[in-house]
Amino acid sequence: MIDIKNIQEIKIIVGDEWVSAGQSVRELHSHDESFHTPVLPDVVVWPHSTEEVSNIVKWAYEKDIPITPWGVGTSLEGNPIPVRNGISIDFQEMNKVLAIRQEDFQVDVQAGVVYKELNKTLGHHGLLFPPDPGAAATIGGMIGNNASGIRTVKYGATKDYVMRLTVVLPGGDVIHAGNRARKSSSGYNLCALFTGSEGTLGIVTEATLRLVGLPVNFMAVRAVFPTVLNATNTVFQVMSSGLSPSAMELLDGKVMEVLNRDRGYSLHEQPTLLMEFNGYSETGLREEMACVEEICQENACSFLDKGIGASERSRLWDMRHLTFESIKRSHTNLLPLIMDVAVPLSRYSEIVTFAREEVKDLVAYVFGHAGDGNVHVVVMDNPEDKGRWARVEEANRKIVLKALELEGTCTGEHGVGIGKRQFLEIEHGESLALMQRIKALLDPKDLMNPGKFFV
Amino acid sequence: MIDIKNIQEIKIIVGDEWVSAGQSVRELHSHDESFHTPVLPDVVVWPHSTEEVSNIVKWAYEKDIPITPWGVGTSLEGNPIPVRNGISIDFQEMNKVLAIRQEDFQVDVQAGVVYKELNKTLGHHGLLFPPDPGAAATIGGMIGNNASGIRTVKYGATKDYVMRLTVVLPGGDVIHAGNRARKSSSGYNLCALFTGSEGTLGIVTEATLRLVGLPVNFMAVRAVFPTVLNATNTVFQVMSSGLSPSAMELLDGKVMEVLNRDRGYSLHEQPTLLMEFNGYSETGLREEMACVEEICQENACSFLDKGIGASERSRLWDMRHLTFESIKRSHTNLLPLIMDVAVPLSRYSEIVTFAREEVKDLVAYVFGHAGDGNVHVVVMDNPEDKGRWARVEEANRKIVLKALELEGTCTGEHGVGIGKRQFLEIEHGESLALMQRIKALLDPKDLMNPGKFFV
Numbered sequence: 001m002i003d004i005k006n007i008q009e010i011k012i013i014v015g016d017e018w019v020s021a022g023q024s025v026r027e028l029h030s031h032d033e034s035f036h037t038p039v040l041p042d043v044v045v046w047p048h049s050t051e052e053v054s055n056i057v058k059w060a061y062e063k064d065i066p067i068t069p070w071g072v073g074t075s076l077e078g079n080p081i082p083v084r085n086g087i088s089i090d091f092q093e094m095n096k097v098l099a100i101r102q103e104d105f106q107v108d109v110q111a112g113v114v115y116k117e118l119n120k121t122l123g124h125h126g127l128l129f130p131p132d133p134g135a136a137a138t139i140g141g142m143i144g145n146n147a148s149g150i151r152t153v154k155y156g157a158t159k160d161y162v163m164r165l166t167v168v169l170p171g172g173d174v175i176h177a178g179n180r181a182r183k184s185s186s187g188y189n190l191c192a193l194f195t196g197s198e199g200t201l202g203i204v205t206e207a208t209l210r211l212v213g214l215p216v217n218f219m220a221v222r223a224v225f226p227t228v229l230n231a232t233n234t235v236f237q238v239m240s241s242g243l244s245p246s247a248m249e250l251l252d253g254k255v256m257e258v259l260n261r262d263r264g265y266s267l268h269e270q271p272t273l274l275m276e277f278n279g280y281s282e283t284g285l286r287e288e289m290a291c292v293e294e295i296c297q298e299n300a301c302s303f304l305d306k307g308i309g310a311s312e313r314s315r316l317w318d319m320r321h322l323t324f325e326s327i328k329r330s331h332t333n334l335l336p337l338i339m340d341v342a343v344p345l346s347r348y349s350e351i352v353t354f355a356r357e358e359v360k361d362l363v364a365y366v367f368g369h370a371g372d373g374n375v376h377v378v379v380m381d382n383p384e385d386k387g388r389w390a391r392v393e394e395a396n397r398k399i400v401l402k403a404l405e406l407e408g409t410c411t412g413e414h415g416v417g418i419g420k421r422q423f424l425e426i427e428h429g430e431s432l433a434l435m436q437r438i439k440a441l442l443d444p445k446d447l448m449n450p451g452k453f454f455v
Numbered sequence: 456m457i458d459i460k461n462i463q464e465i466k467i468i469v470g471d472e473w474v475s476a477g478q479s480v481r482e483l484h485s486h487d488e489s490f491h492t493p494v495l496p497d498v499v500v501w502p503h504s505t506e507e508v509s510n511i512v513k514w515a516y517e518k519d520i521p522i523t524p525w526g527v528g529t530s531l532e533g534n535p536i537p538v539r540n541g542i543s544i545d546f547q548e549m550n551k552v553l554a555i556r557q558e559d560f561q562v563d564v565q566a567g568v569v570y571k572e573l574n575k576t577l578g579h580h581g582l583l584f585p586p587d588p589g590a591a592a593t594i595g596g597m598i599g600n601n602a603s604g605i606r607t608v609k610y611g612a613t614k615d616y617v618m619r620l621t622v623v624l625p626g627g628d629v630i631h632a633g634n635r636a637r638k639s640s641s642g643y644n645l646c647a648l649f650t651g652s653e654g655t656l657g658i659v660t661e662a663t664l665r666l667v668g669l670p671v672n673f674m675a676v677r678a679v680f681p682t683v684l685n686a687t688n689t690v691f692q693v694m695s696s697g698l699s700p701s702a703m704e705l706l707d708g709k710v711m712e713v714l715n716r717d718r719g720y721s722l723h724e725q726p727t728l729l730m731e732f733n734g735y736s737e738t739g740l741r742e743e744m745a746c747v748e749e750i751c752q753e754n755a756c757s758f759l760d761k762g763i764g765a766s767e768r769s770r771l772w773d774m775r776h777l778t779f780e781s782i783k784r785s786h787t788n789l790l791p792l793i794m795d796v797a798v799p800l801s802r803y804s805e806i807v808t809f810a811r812e813e814v815k816d817l818v819a820y821v822f823g824h825a826g827d828g829n830v831h832v833v834v835m836d837n838p839e840d841k842g843r844w845a846r847v848e849e850a851n852r853k854i855v856l857k858a859l860e861l862e863g864t865c866t867g868e869h870g871v872g873i874g875k876r877q878f879l880e881i882e883h884g885e886s887l888a889l890m891q892r893i894k895a896l897l898d899p900k901d902l903m904n905p906g907k908f909f910v
Contacts, residue, residue, distance in 0.1 A: 284739015
């Protein structure tokens with residue numbers, strides 16, 4: 001427990017106005033967007049530099065005070081909940097784009113930069129940071145969770161874009177991992193070790209991100225199918241055809257219903273694939289379109305809406321990005337449990353069918369990044385109703401176990417946090433012991449985002 | 456030192472015929488393709504399974520005997536030289552393709568599979584494992600060194616294709632890291648930790664590799680420029696244009712000279728870019744071609760040879776893949792030191808100019824993966840002539856230090872091995888201490904490929 005004397009000492013590090021133990025501030029930092037039980041931090045700190053973070057961590061580590069980093073709280077597995085209280089380090093003030101290196105296709109950022117804001121800025125330079133998880137996530141949070149999203153089928157996840165990291169290690173030492181070259185075989189890949197480690201091994205304060213050039217031309221397709229199996233077959237055939245989709249999203253009929261009801265659309269309320277392709281040549285895209293149409297028709301596609309150009313693309317993604325908001329707005333008295341498993345592509349229809357069966361008597365919506373084999377099931381229910389919520393959690397457990405049986409993963413993109421800890425042993429077997437040894441090596445006092453990853 | 460009793464014990468593990476302490480076998484396993492001083496292993500072992508590797512490692516670890524894995528010996532920094540003798544584990548017998556999972560875009564292989572053979576097999580299924588280092592490397596060696604090559608500008612390095620690894624840890628325990636899903640945020644990224652670790656943390660025995668669909672159409676361009684700067688400017692402009700080159704190689708005038716002399720070509724003996732683009736639509740590629748031509752012309756291109764189709768592409772890469780062999784054949788009495796640094800793209804012309812100046816009084820050839828900022832300088836000289844060789848090594852040292860000053864890396868793709876150990880502290884600073892702690896955690900006896908990575 002942090003007392004007033006402690007708070008005075010933290011104020012010396014970061015300045016009076018950047019420390020708060022006020023109730024509303026602590027409440028804001030007690031939860032993310034998941035149903036996991038909120039826990040109040042003792043104090044919230046807003047550092048402005050790596051040096052300040054280092055000094056906070058050094059001070060806290062000496063005093064055995066837990067430290068949990070905080071981006072903006074949009075995570076979905078309880079990842080930034082300070083379950084053992086202590087300090088919540090909020091990166092809101094470390095939100096500077098430090099350097100845009102156009103000729104290198106790189107950007108240097110502080111961890112608190114929101115990726116959507118970053119991409120607005122980068123767009124003026126013809127550049128793009130591709131991972132796109134949808135929420136208002138910060139770069140630090142995305143690195144912590146190895147976030148991905150709708151463009152991952154073509155561009156990969158956050159891990160594929162981390163070139164350099166500044167990390168404050170447990171105890172306060174600062175390291176710089178990686179370099180600015182586009183490739184390297186020099187030493188152990190520490191950037192990859194920290195990416196996805198959710199602050200349990202250290203705190204990322206700055207990053208150099210690899211960028212791509214903004215795509216020139218776009219093609220957008222919305223294809224409606226009688227069954228989920230038709231849709232997932234289409235996914236496989238498109239990916240085998242030599243085409244390179246930049247997004248390939250599945251929404252089930254119930255999701256389309258909610259979008260119609262909440263947003264006034266008139267969409268077909270059947271399994272739907274949203275696909276995007278990009279490329280240099282519009283003529284080339286038209287040829288690709290013909291191939292996509294043919295594959296869709298072979299799979300009993302009942303309706304196909306297609307278009308070429310940036311506005312067609314925006315229309316498609318407005319719809320997709322509204323999904324979660326529309327679902328929440330349709331059930332204002334309920335909270336979501338968002339399942340997030342991924343399986344090999346050949347097992348995608350199996351996991352989707354299994355999941356739909358498991359949640360058929362719940363208020364549930366199925367969608368996902370089909371091109372990655374990643375499925376989300378949003379169940380809306382009331383965590384206060386222990387009996388009902390146990391049923392929701394049991395469905396989640398069964399779906400995760402099925403995904404693991406299919407040689408997949410318990411989390412495609414939301415991270416482990418609190419919600420997936422129970423599955424790591426089943427997923428990783430003997431590897432989990434090695435992860436625990438690495439954790440103990442770096443954080444022997446178990447003070448860095450404690451209560452996450454490991455049961 | 457291993458004695459006859461030891462050899463008997465190893466024979467019990469793998470069978471009589473799969474152990475040899477014969478002089479010629481030991482000599483074969485004493486060196487790679489670099490100039491580094493050969494060191495004989497005491498014994499060479501050819502295991503057939505992960506279990507046998509595990510038993511060898513367990514046995515050796517108990518007896519404090521060093522273990523060095525061996526692919527096929529094509530590495531260039533002394534990576535598989537058993538500098539402290541002991542056991543050389545040759546993976547030649549673990550060369551099975553275990554399963555091709557076409558619908559998942561995956562293949563399961565043993566570590567001794569040669570990637571070129573693998574790609575021949577995969578081609579029948581419309582699949583490709585993109586990393587292409589050129590030599591007859593094994594998958595195990597490529598994972599150990601995080602190998603890359605000519606396609607990395609579009610497709611990434613080996614690390615980007617490792618989904619699952621079976622690893623024998625120091626002491627003999629076996630772990631399975633990763634899963635079969637195309638994306639995951641579950642636990643620490645152990646696959647990334649082992650990839651590029653050159654057998655210093657454990658031995659990779661099997662891998663699941665991510666694949667891509669075989670490209671459908673190709674466009675190949677050979678463009679000749681009056682200066683290296685014209686060529687490197689072209690690289691940057693092509694990469695900024697919205698085009699996505701699948702290869703972008705620079706060869707200097709001297710390399711073209713050697714190719715003409717050795718192979719009877721009639722190529723322009725000036726800085727040359729070899730570029731490949733691939734895509735679904737031939738029409739689309741023709742539009743891309745027009746854009747590439749325009750950029751080349753803006754940069755004073757004096758000759759441009761272009762073509763669309765698989766045969767045009769083969770013609771281009773036959774030329775490129777012959778480069779190193781032609782250089783070696785032109786100087787049969789000399790050995791190569793092959794420099795391998797990478798820098799941010801904006802510094803590429805600077806490092807190439809610097810390198811050319813440093814080696815101007817040596818027998819030297821400059822080429823590289825320009826789209827990655829990776830440059831190779833091959834110097835042919837005589838390591839026996841200590842004075843001359845010191846001059847060669849000094850040039851290498853200066854070029855590496857320049858690359859690090861430019862925020863690059865001491866090795867773009869050949870790994871650390873023996874040759875780059877001296878630079879890790881300068882490149883990684885405080886991060887090197889963390890690498891050493893990880894090494895000590897996993898391999899406390901320092902028996903796994905000892906004498907590599909760390910000075």
